[in-house]
Amino acid sequence: xxxxxxxxxxxxxxxxxxxxxxxxxxxxxxxxxxxxxxxxxxxxxxxxxxxxxxxxxxxxxxxxxxxxxxxxxxxxxxxxxxxxxxxxxxxxxxxxxxxxxxxxxxxxxxxxxxxxxxxxxxxxxxxxxxxxxxxxxxxxxxxxxxxxxxxxxxxxxxxxxxxxxxxxxxxxxxxxxxxxxxxxxxxxxxxxxxxxxxxxxxxxxxxxxxxxxxxxxxxxxxxxxxxxxxxxxxxxxxxxxxxxxxxxxxxxxxxxxxxxxxxxxxxxxxxxxxxxxxxxxxxxxxxxxxxxxxxxxxxxxxxxxxxxxxxxxxxxxxxxxxxxxxxxxxxxxxxxxxxxxxxxxxxxxxxxxxxxxxxxxxxxxxxxxxxxxxxxxxxxxxxxxxxxxxxxxxxxxxxxxxxxxxxxxxxxxxxxxxxxxxxxxxxxxxxxxxxxxxxxxxxxxxxxxxxxxxxxxxxxxxx
Amino acid sequence: xxxxxxxxxxxxxxxxxxxxxxxxxxxxxxxxxxxxxxxxxxxxxxxxxxxxxxxxxxxxxxxxxxxxxxxxxxxxxxxxxxxxxxxxxxxxxxxxxxxxxxxxxxxxxxxxxxxxxxxxxxxxxxxxxxxxxxxxxxxxxxxxxxxxxxxxxxxxxxxxxxxxxxxxxxxxxxxxxxxxxxxxxxxxxxxxxxxxxxxxxxxxxxxxxxxxxxxxxxxxxxxxxxxxxxxxxxxxxxxxxxxxxxxxxxxxxxxxxxxxxxxxxxxxxxxxxxxxxxxxxxxxxxxxxxxxxxxxxxxxxxxxxxxxxxxxxxxxxxxxxxxxxxxxxxxxxxxxxxxxxxxxxxxxxxxxxxxxxxxxxxxxxxxxxxxxxxxxxxxxxxxxxxxxxxxxxxxxxxxxxxxxxxxxxxxxxxxxxxxxxxxxxxxxxxxxxxxxxxxxxxxxxxxxxxxxxxxxxxxxxxx
DNA sequence: CGATTTGTACGTTCACATTTT
DNA sequence: AAAAATGTGAACGTACAAATC
Numbered sequence: 001x002x003x004x005x006x007x008x009x010x011x012x013x014x015x016x017x018x019x020x021x022x023x024x025x026x027x028x029x030x031x032x033x034x035x036x037x038x039x040x041x042x043x044x045x046x047x048x049x050x051x052x053x054x055x056x057x058x059x060x061x062x063x064x065x066x067x068x069x070x071x072x073x074x075x076x077x078x079x080x081x082x083x084x085x086x087x088x089x090x091x092x093x094x095x096x097x098x099x100x101x102x103x104x105x106x107x108x109x110x111x112x113x114x115x116x117x118x119x120x121x122x123x124x125x126x127x128x129x130x131x132x133x134x135x136x137x138x139x140x141x142x143x144x145x146x147x148x149x150x151x152x153x154x155x156x157x158x159x160x161x162x163x164x165x166x167x168x169x170x171x172x173x174x175x176x177x178x179x180x181x182x183x184x185x186x187x188x189x190x191x192x193x194x195x196x197x198x199x200x201x202x203x204x205x206x207x208x209x210x211x212x213x214x215x216x217x218x219x220x221x222x223x224x225x226x227x228x229x230x231x232x233x234x235x236x237x238x239x240x241x242x243x244x245x246x247x248x249x250x251x252x253x254x255x256x257x258x259x260x261x262x263x264x265x266x267x268x269x270x271x272x273x274x275x276x277x278x279x280x281x282x283x284x285x286x287x288x289x290x291x292x293x294x295x296x297x298x299x300x301x302x303x304x305x306x307x308x309x310x311x312x313x314x315x316x317x318x319x320x321x322x323x324x325x326x327x328x329x330x331x332x333x334x335x336x337x338x339x340x341x342x343x344x345x346x347x348x349x350x351x352x353x354x355x356x357x358x359x360x361x362x363x364x365x366x367x368x369x370x371x372x373x374x375x376x377x378x379x380x381x382x383x384x385x386x387x388x389x390x391x392x393x394x395x396x397x398x399x400x401x402x403x404x405x406x407x408x409x410x411x412x413x414x415x416x417x418x419x420x421x422x423x424x425x426x427x428x429x430x431x432x433x434x435x436x437x438x439x440x441x442x443x444x445x446x447x448x449x450x451x452x453x454x455x456x457x458x459x460x461x462x463x
Numbered sequence: 464x465x466x467x468x469x470x471x472x473x474x475x476x477x478x479x480x481x482x483x484x485x486x487x488x489x490x491x492x493x494x495x496x497x498x499x500x501x502x503x504x505x506x507x508x509x510x511x512x513x514x515x516x517x518x519x520x521x522x523x524x525x526x527x528x529x530x531x532x533x534x535x536x537x538x539x540x541x542x543x544x545x546x547x548x549x550x551x552x553x554x555x556x557x558x559x560x561x562x563x564x565x566x567x568x569x570x571x572x573x574x575x576x577x578x579x580x581x582x583x584x585x586x587x588x589x590x591x592x593x594x595x596x597x598x599x600x601x602x603x604x605x606x607x608x609x610x611x612x613x614x615x616x617x618x619x620x621x622x623x624x625x626x627x628x629x630x631x632x633x634x635x636x637x638x639x640x641x642x643x644x645x646x647x648x649x650x651x652x653x654x655x656x657x658x659x660x661x662x663x664x665x666x667x668x669x670x671x672x673x674x675x676x677x678x679x680x681x682x683x684x685x686x687x688x689x690x691x692x693x694x695x696x697x698x699x700x701x702x703x704x705x706x707x708x709x710x711x712x713x714x715x716x717x718x719x720x721x722x723x724x725x726x727x728x729x730x731x732x733x734x735x736x737x738x739x740x741x742x743x744x745x746x747x748x749x750x751x752x753x754x755x756x757x758x759x760x761x762x763x764x765x766x767x768x769x770x771x772x773x774x775x776x777x778x779x780x781x782x783x784x785x786x787x788x789x790x791x792x793x794x795x796x797x798x799x800x801x802x803x804x805x806x807x808x809x810x811x812x813x814x815x816x817x818x819x820x821x822x823x824x825x826x827x828x829x830x831x832x833x834x835x836x837x838x839x840x841x842x843x844x845x846x847x848x849x850x851x852x853x854x855x856x857x858x859x860x861x862x863x864x865x866x867x868x869x870x871x872x873x874x875x876x877x878x879x880x881x882x883x884x885x886x887x888x889x890x891x892x893x894x895x896x897x898x899x900x901x902x903x904x905x906x907x908x909x910x911x912x913x914x915x916x917x918x919x920x921x922x923x924x925x926x
Numbered sequence: 927c928g929a930t931t932t933g934t935a936c937g938t939t940c941a942c943a944t945t946t947t
Numbered sequence: 948a949a950a951a952a953t954g955t956g957a958a959c960g961t962a963c964a965a966a967t968c
Contacts, residue, residue, distance in 0.1 A: 023957060050932075051932075061933095062960080063958060065934070079932090082966025084931090084932065114603075116600065123593050123598060126593060137579065139776030139777070140775050174637050174800065178801075203798075206794065206797055206798035210794075236965080307604075312802065315637070331669065335640070335669035336640065336799050337641055338639075338666065339638060339778065342776060344806075514953075526936080529937090532955085543945080544953055545952065548953090548954080
């Protein structure tokens, strides 16, 4: 028994340890888990220091430590030396994003759904392809290595970004998410830490969760990772690699400067940090900046999905991989897929070779630009990040609004947006902001209507 | 320093501990890893008992224990109480299977490649589909939940197996492997143990490796898991679930009896063991036995890929999921894919609705049957498992031949087959056997030629 | 800057369960 | 059936490192 009575001690969590059987540390984990899930412990709550808890429960410090460690692995808490252990903000939040049923009355500006407008060109090409004699092979198995033709098309595609790639280093995946998950699986082990922006694409959160990889926010300045931040994370937090979205970053819509791209490439090489670069939006820029991968092709896995740029239905992504990760990447892609669809991959390749993909791309760019004009006009008195070429925009909210709150108000007004909380990594509170998808509404009218409703909410609150 | 000199002590492994810095247990892991990879320690070698090693290195028992534990997690070694710790057979073996480049001079009977013969029907249907006005949507995003139509088609498809399924419990995946990996990810956590047959589909090994799940062989009798085996594994080895292939099991070609199906269903329910049932070959049987899932639909995830039965290029699999795993499964599928191709899924649905899939299926069954007649004729004096409906056969080798050896000899004779070692789970030595794929050779002539060459090898050895 | 708070890491002890002999 | 061999797991104590005050 503890010498002192702790009944009056100010402790944020007082688990009842008496009735539990079995290993102490597991009981502790279980209680913590329950109390977080049933709401007794809210996100952000500071737990008692390990020593105090150990003292209170009359067990050894290391036993508490072990329990907390396990909880951290489960993503329930997050601790840092000096300041203590806190209940994770992610703990209760769902990682899913896109899978909500569409409500007809709501203008969808949350999920990013690419245009379908140019799909007739894709269809047309596919029909042509199917008519060919040898098309029956397109309905057989395919492999992540792709055929020579697929790989060359991939290289041609990356060339558009100013990245002269070796086609022998290209692989195919069944879409960007597939490529991302495989890349994480290939570069990292369970329990490894990977640095990301403090806000990032939720898909990487899902993938990391599935694979048991922890995401750590890297310090940023003006929405770009800093060299000190990367060095610090590497040395002090044991971060093993990075995930970055240099172009029209999700959700902040920021495009990374050339200097930072080179800095990250340099860091990757020097510190031997594998970097996964999500080039999903690269080609949406009018003059795409060169990928980080182009400065460090043997340290960076470059992902280029065609969903946003050509057609979501093609389910094809190209990966450019450092040679040392090639085998592992192939293994990971196999483990998730065995086969990519040769029909879709070949269609993608054909569209690229015949420059139809380029046409579609420019039409899409044009459309995005038109839509952003509308957004900028309506929100001209509001702080909105992202240029006219961006497929998504990031609205900074007044102090008094959290992203989540605004999301709720917007929903009541019939507009779906996503609050910054959905993109948050680690434990820091999310900024007051929401992301809007410019490409998702069915028409420019719908877009305008949606943005107007958002504007009204913003004005109302301000006054 | 140890009191005695161990220089003459019979120890199978004498790591040089002197020059290493840092944590002792990590040094040990590193040395073990190196010695296994560079061949100093061969697969199956018994390592010294933890106590002796500890004594020899003059460190604590638990330190060795911890190091060994870590190595086990990495799949390097495998230990069992009483008998000791052994170098894993998997340790150096590659988990990959299908990704080897095809050699033109070799008759491929290793990898299982489904027929392409009926693909014209698939193509025809797809062309029809693309001509429709609303086909542009087929090139947009799709979701794992599928549309109502996709799900109903899935239910109709499962009905063919005698499994009356609720379409609300059906999900879609981008192929069988995709479905399998997602299922493992949804049901289990990193470090969990899952029971399989002692020989099993290598794809499940890749997936498990990616997710950090350990596969444990379950005791079998006549190629079927026994109830005692399952109970034992559950209670004494902490096995959390099962993976089974009841129909034309890979690689043994065995089809599970009705009694065992019911037994497994009963076990699943009673012991609360999630079961992943791979129904990939179910419909290839002339009179398919009911899936285990039909006896325990709330405990079994049933996977039905169309690759083997309709067309590999469709990249579509249906999953029937217990309600309690539905959300997790959706999350896992999202994390790997975000989207299934609506074009391919809708084609699959259409083929099922219009019974074209059924036609293709019977034609494929017929073809397999014809091919097996050839195999049986040539190998009539050999012990070969599998019936005439089986897409793969399992050849029992003479005592003196290991599967691996035979594989090498066969390759020299210009035939690729897969030795039982490739399918092995855990540490027990693989039986002397090889698997041959009946469907893979381009023609019946090529098949006959391949089997004849194998026969010659078998005869030669016997005499 | 130095002291304090706080979490982290490693090695150790001991009790135990299972398998083999 | 008993004894020995062998791996497993929990809890502990100590030293340390980072963050905060």
